[in-house]
Structures are given as C-alpha cells and as structure tokens.
Amino acid sequence: MREGFVDFAKFTFELIGKTSENNNNLKFAAVNSQIALELFLKFYYVKTGKVQEILKRKHGLPINEFNDFSQILNHFYATRTWSYGQKNELAKLLDVRNAIVHKGQSSKWDADLAVIIVRTMFFINATAWVLLRESIxxxxxxxxxxxxxxxxxxxxxxxxxxxxxxxxxxxxxxxxxxxxxxxxxxxxxxxxxxxxxxxxxxxxxxxHVRILPCYHCCDEAYYLDSLNEQPNQQYVGKCVECKADDFVRKCASCDDFYHPSSKSEVLLNSKYYCCQDCAE
Ligand SMILES: [Zn+2]
Ligand SMILES: [Zn+2]
Ligand SMILES: [Zn+2]
Known part of the structure; x- marks a missing residue:
C-alpha cells in the first residue's frame, strides 16, 4: 500500500512538472493526486493500526472493504485538531475526479485547482513525515x-x-x-x-548556513556560510533580495554576525567585538 500512494504521488509530481495552461495535463494530475491522497489516507490508518475505523460495516461489524473516500476524509478531519490542508480543498479533488470519470467532463484550465494539487502533494508529504516519519x-x-x-x-x-x-x-x-x-x-x-x-x-x-536580516534592505534574506571565515573575522555573504554582498563580521565574544559599519563595533587587542559589552 505504501508503494501505491508513493507511485501515484510521484506520477502526479511528474505530471505537474509538465502541466501548463496550454496542455491537457491538469486533469491527469488532478485524478492522480486524488488517488495518491486516498491511498495515503488508507495507508495511514493501516500503518497506525486504526484501519477498522475506516472499514465498511455489516451488522455492526467491520468487513474487508474500505469506506468511500469522502467518509475517510471526514473521519480523518473529525479525529484531528490540526492538519496541513483544508478539507474542502482535498474534497474538491474528488469532485473534479468524479466530473471527469463519471460525467465525462474534461475540466478546463483552472488555476485554483492547479494550486490545490500542489498543496495536496505537500499535505501528503508533511503529514507522512509528522505522523509516520515517511517522505515522498x-x-x-x-x-x-x-x-x-x-x-x-x-x-x-x-x-x-x-x-x-x-x-x-x-x-x-x-x-x-x-x-x-x-x-x-x-x-x-x-x-x-x-x-x-x-x-x-x-x-x-x-x-553552518546562517540567514540574517540584511544590513542594507533589512529583509531576512542575507545568507552566509559560517564555516567560511576570511581574514579579520569576516564572512562572505549575499542578500537574495537586494543583492548586497558586503562581508559581515562575527563578534569574538558572542558569535553574532554584524555589519562592520555598525557604530557599536569595538576593536580591542586586534579582535573585533559587536559592542562595548562584548569587549569587556
Ligand atoms: Zn538586502
Ligand atoms: Zn528554491
Ligand atoms: Zn558580541
């Protein structure tokens, strides 16, 4: 069963990579992602020993047949206080699938649906990781x-x-x-x-990668490698947003990184400190 949902999820992933407004892949991605989601939820119940809760019943006893997807989805949401996706989004995949399979409707381009498919992939991956320590x-x-x-x-x-x-x-x-x-x-x-x-x-x-507030644009987007030290306690970095790439310095006392233009910097016995307190 694990192979089942992983195979469908991987195929969905491939299809999304090739999907655009100019081709017909969206409907295939939608159907595949719904199947991946359904198989994933079944796998989750089996793996956690709770499969009985989503089996059909006859005379009050579970039989060897799964409930419908929408019932399984309802059960999953009824028994959780938090999740990585909204139930109505996941349910929409079933509506789309039914429209395609049962009504022969070939869905037109739908940007919201495209985003829901991607979000479903992340729902599966995050849920699989948090609850089962699995990743697709x-x-x-x-x-x-x-x-x-x-x-x-x-x-x-x-x-x-x-x-x-x-x-x-x-x-x-x-x-x-x-x-x-x-x-x-x-x-x-x-x-x-x-x-x-x-x-x-x-x-x-x-x-060793650090992401700091940029000294220039203030976005938290300034990347540096804390293992790549240059002379004078300096480090090479770059801001993804404003492309600022001045060296920053690491305080000899508190190990914080700061821009050398900082007015509070102190040079003492050829060591640089971010502030007077650190130098004392
Ligand atoms: Zn910046
Ligand atoms: Zn990226
Ligand atoms: Zn310091």
Whole structure:
C-alpha cells in the first residue's frame, strides 16, 4: 500500500512538472493526486493500526472493504485538531475526479485547482513525515527543474505561507518557499536543523548556513556560510533580495554576525567585538 500512494504521488509530481495552461495535463494530475491522497489516507490508518475505523460495516461489524473516500476524509478531519490542508480543498479533488470519470467532463484550465494539487502533494508529504516519519519527496541537492514551473512555484509558496512559521527567499530559485526542515524533510538525508526549499526541492545545511536580516534592505534574506571565515573575522555573504554582498563580521565574544559599519563595533587587542559589552 505504501508503494501505491508513493507511485501515484510521484506520477502526479511528474505530471505537474509538465502541466501548463496550454496542455491537457491538469486533469491527469488532478485524478492522480486524488488517488495518491486516498491511498495515503488508507495507508495511514493501516500503518497506525486504526484501519477498522475506516472499514465498511455489516451488522455492526467491520468487513474487508474500505469506506468511500469522502467518509475517510471526514473521519480523518473529525479525529484531528490540526492538519496541513483544508478539507474542502482535498474534497474538491474528488469532485473534479468524479466530473471527469463519471460525467465525462474534461475540466478546463483552472488555476485554483492547479494550486490545490500542489498543496495536496505537500499535505501528503508533511503529514507522512509528522505522523509516520515517511517522505515522498527527494532531496535534490541542486535545484530541481520543477521549481521553474509556475504552478508548482505558486503552490509551494502558498503552502509555505500557510503552514510554515518562518519562510525565507530561496538562495537557489528565489521563491519564498525556503523553510525549516522541522515542518517536513525532503528525505532522510535532511536533519531538522536544515533549511529546505519547497519550490526547487533543494536543501541547505543548517549546521553552518546562517540567514540574517540584511544590513542594507533589512529583509531576512542575507545568507552566509559560517564555516567560511576570511581574514579579520569576516564572512562572505549575499542578500537574495537586494543583492548586497558586503562581508559581515562575527563578534569574538558572542558569535553574532554584524555589519562592520555598525557604530557599536569595538576593536580591542586586534579582535573585533559587536559592542562595548562584548569587549569587556
Ligand atoms: Zn528554491
Ligand atoms: Zn538586502
Ligand atoms: Zn558580541
């Protein structure tokens, strides 16, 4: 069953990567994402030993047949106080699927539906990670080409805004979709201190990458590698937003990074400190 939902999710992912307003892929992506979601929810109940709760009943006893998807979805939401997606969005996938399969309607271009499909992929990945320690995505190390697809990008930024506490502009793809791997990982190569980009599916090693408020534009978008020290306690960095790339300095006492133009900087016995307190 795990293979089932992972296969459909991966296929949905491939389809979204090739979906645009100018082709017919959206309907295939919608149907596949609904199947992936249904199989995922069934897998979740089986894996957590609660499958009885979503089986059909005869004379009060569960029989070897699953309830309908909408009942399973209702049960999932009725038994949770929080989730990585809205029930009505996930339910819409079923409506779209039924319109295609049962009524022969071929859905036209629908930008909202496209975003819902992407959000569903993240719903599955985040839920699978938080509840089951499973992931369907893959850490690509280098930016994945799907990040250039406007549908995926819109869905990734949308999900990040709704469900991630802190979101940064990604150093690789520029999308506002870089967040802490505490929410979900791309795969088991990530640790929870890493940063992952939901748009280009790459990650940054949180043990040495720092993201600071930029000294120039003040956005939290100034990246530096804390292992790459230059002379005079300086570090090379760059702001994704305003492209400022002056070196910043690390205080010899508190280890905070600051811009050398800071008026409170103190030079004492050839060491730099961020402020008078640190120098004493
Ligand atoms: Zn990115
Ligand atoms: Zn800046
Ligand atoms: Zn200091």
């Amino acid at each position: 995505l893959v850490n690509n190390y280098n930016p994945h080409e799907i990040g250039r697809n406007p549908i995926w990008r819109a869905g990734a930024e949308d999900f990040a805004e709704d469900f991630c506490d802190k979101v940064y502009p990604c150093l690789s793809c520029g999308a506002y979709a870089l967040t802490s791997a505490e929410v979900m990982v791309l795969d088991s190569s990530n640790s929870e201190e890493d940063f992952i980009c939901l748009c280009c599916l790459s990650s940054l090693n949180g043990s």
